Amino acid sequence: MSARKSPSPPPASPRPRTAADSRGHTDATTPGAARREAENAKARAKIINAARKLFVKRGFEAVSMRDIAKAAGYTPGALYVHFADKLQLIHAMMQQDFRAFDDATTNVMQIADPVERLRQLAYGYVRFALAHPHHYRLMFMTEPPDFAVANERDDNCMFADSDREGYNACRHTVADCIAQKRFLPRFNDAETVAQMCWGCVHGVVSLYITHGKMPWARFTDPLHSALLAIDTHMSGLTGTPIGESTTGGPR
Amino acid sequence: MSARKSPSPPPASPRPRTAADSRGHTDATTPGAARREAENAKARAKIINAARKLFVKRGFEAVSMRDIAKAAGYTPGALYVHFADKLQLIHAMMQQDFRAFDDATTNVMQIADPVERLRQLAYGYVRFALAHPHHYRLMFMTEPPDFAVANERDDNCMFADSDREGYNACRHTVADCIAQKRFLPRFNDAETVAQMCWGCVHGVVSLYITHGKMPWARFTDPLHSALLAIDTHMSGLTGTPIGESTTGGPR
């Protein structure tokens, strides 16, 4: 799905404005338009909900536009009235689902101690990933397609705000730790350390998601190993060895 | 590719033995058969080499069997004389390419000190992943399809020996570290710690592979951050804080 050649690439001409483009706007200039808009939103929701049910059950690759259309009670072509393509449909669905993730993040960002804040950030991340493995897979384990396009038109970018905020939260918290001299002097680049921490939890979680059912590794509880991994990592960052009960659990 | 419904599932009957099944065998019973076998191997190599060139350039998802066939100078159907399906073609290609990885691993396994051995294992892993991102992607970032089948018939498993050995090498080395009391007492389960270490390097590397070109994170040199990550992690495991020059670089 991701990098597959599109069958008939639109010939460089700006795609004619369809209804799908102006769907976010709620310019209720006339009473009729408002009614239309509401009915339209209802159709969008019906499609997205049908898609979500299928995606969570069977994974993203195994669900076709025809499947979604049938489940939502439409013809395949009807989906393209509401969404430019399959990707934007998935994108719209994800935007809804990741709002909870963002909310949890902003809660954690209230914590004063940056070390503890970073730890709880990781905890929330891990819990989210394990609770929604399909969403996690699409969000963090799949290369966003059409990167060039997404770079020009930012609104078309797969990663809208949520994960940018997520990463920024991580990076800023790491920067706070460095500013407060909580990390060893070697760790002086916030960007690098943020990517190390992110990688630490992402690695354990994503290995479990892709290989968890394979017989050649007896995978242990990923929640436990991921949380232990970030604790271990932060112990290495701060230079304070982990004790038997020094680390707090998830809030 | 991975979990997509197969268009026409073979109806539970054991697939009729095609030539592709007995391709590994070199039963040169007659002079003619030997010649045939040699010519056959040449065709296989031609296909695999054409496929490798395309895969490395465009990624796995963007290359179709028709593309490979055309590049190798065959008709699409001809590929199925030599390989049961697209997956086994990829598998055959990977088996060739990962031999170097295995060799590097066995070299590292000679190191006496288990802590240093584990570190060099990680170093080799990271270097391999960054040198062959497409292979790495398929090997460690994609769910092996038809898991049920792979479970019954082990020879059909996507992950033949190489990564099993790879993971086992990691697990055994961790077990050695634990046995020699090089890790803090909290880290007493080799399987969990092995998965933490693997996840640590895999996370940094795979995040870079999927998101390295995205504009919202200024990704730093992944070789540096991945090696620093495993050093930091092992510092947390051993309980000895990282110094300015305590860790050796790659051998």
Place this chain on the structure above:
DNA sequence: GATTTTACTAAACACCGTTCACTAAACAGT
């Protein structure tokens, strides 16, 4: 009431992985 806009359908298009009847050439047995 006439006109424009638009949500939706039905049918197609170009692609995909894979299968199958068939050909032609190489082999094996006599």
Place this chain on the structure above:
DNA sequence: ACTGTTTAGTGAACGGTGTTTAGTAAAATC
């Protein structure tokens, strides 16, 4: 050398995919 058999490769198809497009009917606007 003449058979009979095996088999590498072809060409055309099958069922699937994401997507496009002409057409329709209903709603909104004038």
